[in-house]
Each structure stands twice: as structure tokens, then as C-alpha cells.
Amino acid sequence: MKYIATIVLAVFFIMPVSSQEDRPKLVVGIVVDQMRYDYLTRFYSKYGDGGFKRMMREGFNCKNNHFNYVPTYTGPGHASIFTGTTPKYHGVIGNHWYDKEAKGMVYCAGDNTVLPIGTNSDMERMSPHRMQTTTFADENRLFTQMRGKSIGISIKDRGAVLPAGHSANAAYWFRGKDEGNFVSSSYYFKQFPKWVDDFNASKIAQSYLKEWHTLYDISTYVESGPDSNEFEGGFNGKETATFPYNLKKLAKKNEGFDILKATPFGNSIVADFAIKAIQAEALGKDDITDVLTVSFSSTDYVGHNFGVNSKEIEDTYIRLDKDLERFFKVLDGEVGKGEYTVFLTADHGAIDVPAYLQSNKIPAGYLDNNARKALFQKFLIDTYGTADIVENISNNQIFLNRDMIKALDLDLEDIQDAIVNEQIRYPHITKAYTATTMGTVNFTDGIEALLQKGYHQKRSGDVILVNDPAYINYSKTGSTHGSGLNYDTHVPLLFFGKGIKKGQTYKKTEITDIAPTISALLGISFPNFAIGQPLEFVLENE
Template identity: 55%
Template sequence: MESFYIKGRGFMLLALLLTAGHLAAQVTIRERRGEQREEVFDQPPKLIVGIVVDQMRFDYLSRFWNHYGEDGFRRLAGDGFLCRNHHFNYAPTSTGPGHASVYTGATPAVHGIIGNNWYDKETGEDVYCAGDSQVQSVGTESGAGMNSPHRLLVTTITDELRLHHQMRSKVVAVSLKDRGAVLPGGFTANAAYWFEGGQDGNWISSSYYMEALPDWVRKFNASGAAGAYKRVWEPAEPLRTYVESNLDNVPYESPFAGQEAPVFPYDLPALWDGNGAFDLLRITPFGNSLTLDFALEALKEEELGADLITDFLAISFSSTDYVGHKFGVDSKEVQDTYIRLDRDLARLLDELDDRVGEGEYTVFLTSDHGAVPVPAYLADAGVRAGYPDNALIQKQFGEFLRYTYGTTEIIKASSNSQLFLDRDVIRNLELDPSEVEAQLAAELLGYEGIYQVYTGTQMRGASYKQGIPAILQNGFNQKRSGDVLIVYDPGFAQYSPTGSTHGTVHNYDTHVPLIFYGKGIPRGQLYRRTEIPDIAPTLAAMLGIAFPSGTTGEPIAEVLK
């Protein structure tokens, strides 16, 4: 009996030793696996800062590179990830569609913002992309605050961030332009603010977001921050060093009211009353500086990025667009505006380092569209460029309509280089709408200055994969777009002979910068093509949140490695 007990104890001891060895082996395996396993969902950045620079061509990075300091564009591009071949994949390339596409990850075909303004087929009236008669202005007695995102058809990345965190994330959007704040803010933003110029020069909002301006906004408006920029605009660096731009006094620029020539220096106090008072700041680099002043106040007062729940600050710098429209792509005024914006970006990054913490935030910078060099300048330089003869086109087209159909009323409206047919007139004439579209397209294609023409029937029935028709189709919304789509010759613009414009399918309007910087972003550059709708899903993948509801873009994998 004793022998069996001893043997039993030996057996139990052996079993315990074997069990302990097995458990130790399991621990070792678990430890080894833990060392090899990647963390699937890292702690996300405390703050995302989305920067849209209005009318920024990609080559403004390289052209003015030697004038930029170390802490603005150079810091973003050198320490971040630069996409060199980044494009809009739709037209029209304008501010409303641009901001909507950046933040929804979709094109106008899906998100529905087909222009800054467009003809509404249901009401028979022109509508504004952010206009909303059902809301009230906040912070002003005028109608300048009657805006909301109600014309958007899908969610934004800012919406998805708020929804993911059960509305605990904060989203604030800021821009001189109402559409530059409303569309990035999406449906659920805590606040969107834009600038009302005129005699007041205040930041305002809409009853869609709030009943009254917060105390900090009222204090900012009362502080005289905007009035501090009522000063002389002189070049930030010696004008003779701006060799990357045209001469200072050329016929491709337009002067301010009260000016004999569009040349430096610009005495804003002397020009003030004749040029819209505070609206004058929009057409100077000081408009960007004021925008940043207000955005930094929002960063501080709203405590953005102060905890581990990711917040979002959307900033759109609009003065670059206003200056480009007035003076043109190759002007010294545009160059000076970007040199000053570079300094503002350095100021922004320094403040983010201090308030949020270096390495705790993520920034992306892109544009809402590019711009064409002034066609008059191109033509003088020997490049095929110019302006369509609209009077002649209208005369020829009117004669064609009367001869073919007996009336010009077959065309109900036109907007964004699209014609809208009057279906009632076509029905009364017992005509086939698709055949009418084809006849009009064939006629217009023969006119000088018109490059290509497509029909609504083609846009609805075909599936284009590349080239101009694909770009048009991505911008074609079945319920909102027109029946005949016109593309003008490259280098030709429906605009004044001074200043630059945009809106077309051509590369000068589609090629813009894209830079990611900060937490979760490797250093690098990418030469393969990326597209505007790729931005939102890239952010969503990085944050581990749902993609915006209409997303058509793809995450840029190289940015996330």
C-alpha cells in the first residue's frame, strides 16, 4: 500500500512537471506571438487638420520652393508624404464641388454638388451649392449666413468621425467663403464659420449650427483682429527676387478701383472704401492670415485635440483664389500670396505642436481646383490659347435652332457649360429628346473654340473608363446635370482677358497638390496617379472608421504603410 502511494505520488509529480512545462511552452508561444503581432488599431491622432488651398496648382510647390522657409510647405512635404500626380477626376473643377469631393470621397455624380451654382430642373431657378432659405443668419442682420449642407446627398469624413464616436468628436470648419466651411463641415459639424466682409468684417454662421455665436467668436469679432490688416500690402521679399513670375505691371492683371495700375505697393487704407471695405482683404494674402488667426482661436477655445477622442479642424484658405482670379497664375501678387501663406502654415504647425503635441496630430493639404494661365498671356507667348467668341457662337446656334426646330425655346437654360432642354417644347414638337441632344451636340462640335461635346444620353448609358468623357461622367449627376455638355479648347477660357479662372477638364485645372503629414504618416513621395476622392477613404482607413456613404475613391495604401 505504501509502495503504491509512493508510486502514485511520483506519477502525480511527473504529471505536474509535464503540465507546468506545457503551460510554460504556451506562455512562451504567446509571448513570441505578441512580439510578432502588429497592433491592428493604434491610438489615432488627437486631431485631424484638413487644409484646402483654394486654386492651388501643383507647380506652385516647385515654382516657389526656393522662397519657402523650412517650417511651412517644406516641413509638410519633406517630413510628410507628397503625392506628385494628384488630380481631380471630374469636371467642373470649382470650389463647391472641390470641397465636397475632398470630404465625401466621391464625385459630383454621387454627392450632387455639380457646381458653385447650377440650374435646378425642378424649380426652374438657379441655386447655390450652400444656400438654404430655411435657415437664418447668425452673427449678422444680412442674409450672408443663410447656408447649410442640405444640397449634399451623402456623408462626409467629418460626419463619419462624429458618428463613430457617438458625437463626442468635435468638428469645426473655417473659411472666408461660406461653401468652403459648410461643405467640409458636413451635416453634423459642431460649427462652421465664414467671413462677412463689407463694413463689419465679422465671422458669422447659420442657425443650422447654432442659435447664437459663442462668446469667444463675439470677442474675436470685437477685438479688431480683422481691422489690423487694413494696411499697406508690400512684397514679403524684395520684388526683384520674384523671378519666377511675370513683370509687375502687365496687361494680364486688373487694378483695384481707384488704382491706375496693378502694381505694388497696395495701399489698402486708400483703396478701402472703393473696394468693398473688409471685402478687400479677401483679395490680399491678409485674408489667409485672418483665416488662420480665427482658426487658431477656434483651436484654443474649443479645446480641439485636447483628449484622446479625435477632433477635426477644417481650414480653407480662400485668398489664393481671389488673388489668382484678379492677377493671374503668373503674377507677382500670386507669388507673394504663397510666400506669405507658407509663413502662415509654419505658424499653424508651431501652434499645433504647442497645443496638441508634436506627433499627436495629422494634417492633409490639397486644393479644390487648379487654374489656367491667363489665355491672353499664353497667346502673346505663342501658345495656342484665347477666348471663345460667345457672341458668334450664340448667333450661329440661334440660327441653327430656328432653322431646325422653328424656335430657340427648345433650350430652357444653360449653366456650367451645360445646356438644359425644355422637355415640354420637345414633346409638343413630337421629337425624340435623345435625337435632339445628338443633333445639338453635332452642331456645336463644328464651332470654333469648342473641343468636344457629349450628351446626357451618353452620360447615362455608357461607362467611360478614361479620358475627357470619363471626367465628364464623374461630374454628371443624373437628376441635376444638363442634357448637352460642352468642352472648350485647351487654353481657352470663358473669362475676362485679365486674371485666371478654372472649371475645365484640362490638366491645368485638375493637377493639384496632396500632402499628408503627422501621426501615422511615413515620409515618402508617390508618382502614380491618385485622385481627389481618395483622400477621405485614406483618412477613414487610418482612423478605423466607416467610409463616407458615397465613397468612390480608394485608400492610398502607400500613405498608410
Template identity: 40%
Template sequence: MALIKANNMKIGIYTVIMFFTQLALAQQQAKPKLVVGIVVDQMRAEYLYRFQDNYGANGFKRLMREGFNVKNMHYNYVPTATGPGHASIYTGTTPANHGIVANDWYDKTAKRNMYCAQDEGVFLTDGTSNAKKEISRYSRSPKNLLASTITDELKLFTNGRSKVIGISLKDRGAIFPAGHLANHAFWYHEQTGKFITSSYYSEKLPYWLMEFNKRQLADSLLNLTWNLLKPSEMYQNSGADDASMEKVFKGRTDATLPYNLKRLHKANGNFAMMPYVPFGNSLLTALAKAAMDGEKLGQRREIDFMAISYSSTDYIGHSYGIRSKELEDTYLRMDEEIANLLSFFDSRLGKGNYLVFLTADHAASDHPDFLKTSNLPGDYFGVESIKEQLNKELSKLFGEENYVAYMDKTQIYLNGVKTPKKEVLKASMNFLSKMEGIKELYVPEFHSNRNWDMDTVFRKSYHSDNSGDILLHFKSGWMPKRMAGTTHGAFYNNDKHVPCLWFGWNVPKGETVRAKSIDQIAPTLSMLLNIPFPSHASNKPIGELFR
């Protein structure tokens, strides 16, 4: 009898084990209800570790603990900037193919500057009946994005049944991830504190967003005081709070916490101040929750996709720099936003039923003044100064003309002049190569560069219609002259090494230190979801996620 009972117990245990094994396999084979792409604007990979002692258990740490960490993720082109970054993440390719070569470039046909998401064939709308249908250079759409996105491919694969939504404080941070076929893309309007869209998507806002805007959360958040989230003695991974090279708000004489936003925001652009404080990220999290419920994302048979791009991290980095108390505090608060989001998705969809990836559109460098005082290489260059000097040199050689149409920190566009273009280019190369601070030049017409590794980078960066005639790369630590904070754009680890975390549905626990490039995210999603690659995407997914 005892033997029979023992055997029955073994059979019972075996049956339970088999049941849960089959259940786990069924869950693995099922589709995720929702894919969530999170971009933290200007986030360096090292922020996962430099600030981790002050992170809670359920934000960044949860993503690393329960998910998969691609520790060696890099951008593989220049400039490392917001527009190109979001475009590259979601198309799985580089500016050479998707055409977003910078946040702004020179339109050679129209002979004027072009913003990356500019579209004068549409108009902005806040959904109200009295909204002006003004078509202007401030109108926005994904028109300039010349490749399909992973979100486009999802819409095509499900014959439009999947819902795709992009949200951000920045228009380009919402538009490029959402793609060409999205249901919605919403971004923050600095004049009103509301979220708006473009007639490219719809002339009307959905009811739930109208109700969200009526809550006037931006107004409430701008009446708060920005103080340190934790006791000051816990902030061991940033510099002194009274450091130089930091943005000083109007109405203040220094850049030290706390900031009484109720007293400051009227003099600092009113609603336009929102992105410059960490509560801008809180506003976006609130919008994500409202979008989730309002659109019933993840509650239907098809996979839905929400692309979220947090922007305040970038504004604060630009304003205060990567060693500031303000930035450290912003990331402690960002950690809470991530924890808040994950908890919300758990409650709405259930653990394991949604797929998350988190990365950044670029990283950031130290301010040259900080580098100099730390005995590290770094200095400034002046865009206008280089443009003037080059124009002067070419005029001396070939006659007085306006040779340089436009220049930014990575590109020079030449005007058409009487002198043959090749002669102008050769003279420009000769002059610029001797200029202090410039490390490499790339002239696409000659397909030449002495550094073969950098040559590959330039080729990934150059688009024949949108890029300049000369591409520049400055020495490490060099950036355009600025009084405060920092910037980005160069091809050094400072600017191109970003986090890449995967979490949730079908994601194994672990990490890899193998080198990966940003154009591998979209094909990885294609393979995970069993949908086609975007039109120009890399064919190299992150293989470790499939083992």
C-alpha cells in the first residue's frame, strides 16, 4: 500500500510539472500583447552603473535583473543626434539609407535649412475646433524618413489591425519611432502645455487625449519644487551642486537645487520650461498610461506597439552636464518612472505578456572646460569661424564668392560657383586638414579618407541627397563653444555607447559583452515577432537573445 501511495504521489508531481512546463511553453509560443520601445534621450550606458546604488529595485535594476543586458551597444555613424538616433533604432539602418542625416540639414534644392521632421504639406493640431490650420515650416510628419520602420512592418503584417502609437516631448522623438503608418504620434506643445499631433495622422485628437489635456498636468507639475529626491549625502556620483558651466534660470543667480518652479516658470518660457526639469518625464509617463487605457493597447488579438521617448534627460544634460547633481537626480527620478511604467504594464497585461526594449538615441560628452581642468584632452571649435575662414581662403584662391552655403558641427555644404567643384573640394580639403581640432575629413565625391575604420563610419552616415559635400570629425573632447552643460554628435565612446536592455515576453535572463550596433535592434524585433525586416534594416539580429 505504501508503495502504491508513493507511486501515485510521483505521478501526481510529474503531472503538475508537465502541466506547468506545457503552460510555460504555450506562453513562450504566444505573441506578446504589447511591444514597448523606450528611448531615454542622451543616456550614456554608464548611467546604469554610476547611479545604481541609489536606484530602487523595480526600475533599471529590474530590467537588468530579470531581463537581458546588451552591454556593448554602439552607434555606428555620425552625427550621434536625436533625429538620426530615433530613425536608426526603428528602421534598423543608418542615415545613408533612411536619410535623416542630422536634426537639421541644408536642402540643396530649396537652398534653405530643413528640419528632420518638417513637412509643409500638413499642419499641427491640438484637436480643438478653433485650431488654426496653418501650414508652415513648423508642420511635422515622417515624410523625410526614407525607409520603413519596425512599426510600419508590424502594421503591414497585421493588415493594419495592430495599433501603433508614438509619444514624446519632442516631435521627432514621437514621429520617427511611430513611422509612416502609425495610428497616432503625439508630442508636447511648449506654448500651451498640451500634447498635439499633425494632420498627417488626424485633424482631431482622440477623446481620451482631449480629456488628458484638460487635466492641465503640465501646469500642476510646473508649480512643484525640484529638490533632491534623496538626502544630499547619498549623491556621491556627481560633482558639487554649485559647479560652473551650468544653466542659470532667469530669476536666479546660481544653478543650485532646489528650484521653486512656481516662482520661475513664468519668466522661463512658462510651459516651455517643462522639458528642462525631470517632471517632464513624469508628464510623459502619465500620457503613456492614458494612451494605454484610452487606446486599449494590448487588449486585442493583435500585437500593439507603444514607442515612448523621454526627452527631459537630454534637456537637462545639455543644461547642466553629465557630472551635475541635477543630472544624477534626474536619473534617480527616471528610475522611478521606469518602475512606475513596468508596474502599470504588469497590472494591465500581466507579467510576461509584454515585451520591452530600452535604449538611447545617443549619449554625451564632458564639457571641454571640465576636461581641461581634469587634465584630459578637449577644446572648442567655432562653426561660424570655420565657415568664414574657409570662405575667405577659397575666395583668395578662386575669386570673391560665397562658397559655403551651410555648416554645422559635422557637415559643410558648398554653393554652386563658377570654379569647378572638384577644385573647390580639393582646396577645401587641403585647408581644413591643417585646421586645429579637425581629425578626419570625408569627401564623398572622392570616396577617400585615410582612416579606413572611419571611412566605413562616414559611408554609413552619408546620404547623397541630404548630406553635405564635406563630412567632418573633430578630435576627442572638442565641441562647439558653449557656456553650459554639454552636447554630443561625435564618433567616440562618450557619444555612441548607449544602454540596450530587453525585458519581458520571451526574453532570457542574462547579458552579453559582444559588440553590437544600433541598427540591430529592429531586426531583432522582426525575428522575435516573426514579421518582416524593415526595408533597409540590417540582417544581423542580436543572436544572444535567441539562445
């Protein structure tokens, strides 16, 4: 017994303890919207030494990092990164989803109980109330008795609101249209801090309505396809999706300041605002850890518009690298080298434009949802006498009208099974599963396990559909995302700064590992439904 006690005592004393001095003064969580992992390697030669390369050189590069659920959308992605869990538990099952109780679509950050701040538009009534679990920023607030600050910043509201957490001091996002300002909601405060009013009054957004040309000679952009091709969308008012773009001239036909969202300058103004927040809020200026979340969303808008293989996406990442470099220099000066910790990842990847893949003989294509809908309605009427037993079809899920099923004295599980057997016959549906299957079978690998981690029993549908690889419901120009395939799940994961080792790994890591890793670094409680594990090989004091 004495021998065992000695061992226990020895283990206790050699275990690292996260002290005040060990913790970074500031944690910065960076999300690059729609960033595929191969953007790190494909554009590597074009990056400078102070942005992405600095993170890889001075920090730790997890090269085989994946999302571990479906669907791979922006709202679920941001929620999962910062909560350490998946839609199955945090409840953000899409950007929008069908609410079975309200009988209508809801938005992941929408909240009609709050008021917009900084704008008169009712479109900006946002809060994190639909996210059901805590983030590591929430846990840091609780750990520090609410003295550690938590602020979220993005072009997109959901990219600011969800990462910052429920107890955040503030979340700010960009309203375009005819305003060009950062806005927020009364969930956080009744009026802006003076520095936010001053930033908006500076009219910095106007300065970015300028000509967008490639940063370097376009002939050197050999990592992307031809500038003129048939796979890109472009802007209203310009016949071709080719450089240069006169943004000031095009703004009127493209929702005013909204045009900035689909250019590299949307990222630049986010970096400007984040730098101002660090300075004005004195983030990282004392020994109580603060959290800043920054989501660069313009990469997503550019990808949707121009596609994965465009020169526009290449130039956007080259310019983002420059913005990261100046952002890190401010952190060095304001917080101090070695006093802050940064991680960088993405909320999802993206598919190459299927039309482009087809042109290179790679299996891909577009879904004919109208034809699919007609087949399905005929089946419902022929089988049940009505199509109204289906209440909604969205996000590759079918929601049944349970009241009608009960009134018709039908069996819910029988209908689910019949729909699966019907849908699997349709072109380009590769798999279909019932809610009963998702709730009763424990899948451990494959697409089934990803679907299950994305399935929320109360919020998700009665039948889940999976399309063929590289088949999408989208325009024939530009890229999109949402699947469980590698082009959507494989995203960067870089750590650097205080408490982080230098190194790299091809060991598989998952997006839900990030929040537990940061929590372990800070010595705080994990988010309350985190399922990920700390990446011990990343931390200096593992």
C-alpha cells in the first residue's frame, strides 16, 4: 500500500500544472472560410515569410486534419471548432434548417428577441442562442470570473457570433449594402464602444472600393487555371470574370459595399477591425487570458463565385497571407512575442467546379432536383394518396408531417423505410438512411459515422440523403461545399505561439480536437459537450 501511494504521489508531482505564467495572455482563433488544405501547399511559393509560412515554421502543422461530421457548412463548422463537438450535440445542424416545432426555416444565428446595433436593418438581429453547448471562450470566461474578454469578428454574422460564445463581451460583423459598417446586436450591449463608432466613421470601407488587380504579374499565377474560362461567375456589370475589377464602378450593380465581401478586401477590413479591437480593448495586456476569434469569410464568397481553380481565389489567398503577416506583427507589438497563442483552421473545404472536372473526364455533375421532386411526389400520391405527409425537404433531409401520419393511422418507421427504398432508386443518390437507423445503429467509420455525428435527434429530419461524389445542387459556375468527402472535410490546422511545439504530423486529427487542446493549454474546463481529445503532441508541456 505504501508503494502504491508513493507511485501516486510521484505521478502527481510530475504532472504539469498550468499556472498563470504558463498561460498565454491572448488566444486568437482564426477561421478561414472555405479553405481547403491544399491551398497551403498549392500557393506556398507565393506566400511571404510572415503569414502562413510563419505559422508552419514557428508552430505545429497538422497536415491530415478533417471534419468528422456532415454537413460541412459555415454555421456548423464555426460552432464545432469552438465547442469541440458536432451538430449531434451543439445543435447547429446547418446555416438554415427546418424547425419542426415552428414549422418553418430558422437561421443558425437569428434571434428576433434582440435588436440590431449600428444599423436600422432587422436583418442583423443575431445571437448564439440556437447553439446548445459552450465554447472554450465561454469556459475561459467562467474560469476567469468573467474577467477574461471574449470578442468575435467576421464579415459574416455567424462567423462572429458562434465562435465568441454565449458569454461573449461582443461580436461584430460587416453590413454591406449602402452602409459599409461593422454592426452587432443588443445581445451584447445597448450601444457601441466609442472605438467602434470611430472605426465606422473613418469610412475605411470606401477606401477598398478600388481596382482589384492581381498582386503579382498574372502570368506568374501558374497554380491556377486560365483567367478567362467558362467555370466562373463574376460580377454584375462586367461581361467577363477576368482581371482587373473596378469595384467602385461595379458596386452599384452588386449591392453596394456587399461587393467587398467577394474580394480580398473583405478580409483586409476584417484584419483592420481586429487590429483596432486588440488595441482599443487592450486584449492580452494583463495576465488574465483573453480570447479573440477572427473569421476571414471573403475566401468563401470568392470561392462560391469564381471556384477553386480560379486566379481570383489564388490572389485572394496571396493577399490574405499579407493581412495575416501584418496582423501577427501587431500581436508581436501589442501583446508581445511568445505571449499569445494562435490557431488557424477552416470551417469546411470546397469542391472543384463540377463542369471543370467533367471537362477533364473526372466523374462529376449537377443534380436535377425538379425531376427528383416530380418522381417523389408521384410516389407519395400513388402510395399514400397525398404528398402532404412530407412537410419539408432541405439540407438533404426529408421531414415528415407526423400529425398527418398519425391521423391517417400510418406507421412512421414504415414510411421512413419506404422513402429510403424509393429515394435510393433515383439518379445520383448513393445512400439514404432513416432517423431510426441514425438513432439505433452505432456507426464507427465511413460516411455513416459522419452523418451520425451531424444528426441531431430533435432537429434533424426523418430521412437523410447522400448524393454521388462531386454531384451538387448549384450553378454551373463557382464552387460549393457540404459533403463528407475529402475536398470538403480536409482543412488546415496550424498552431503557433506560447505553449506550442514546433513540428508537423500526418496523424489524423479532427476538428473537434481544437477546443480541448486550447482548453488543456489554458488549464480550464473543456466545453461542456466536447467529444474531441487534446492534441498532446502539439503542446510543449504535454
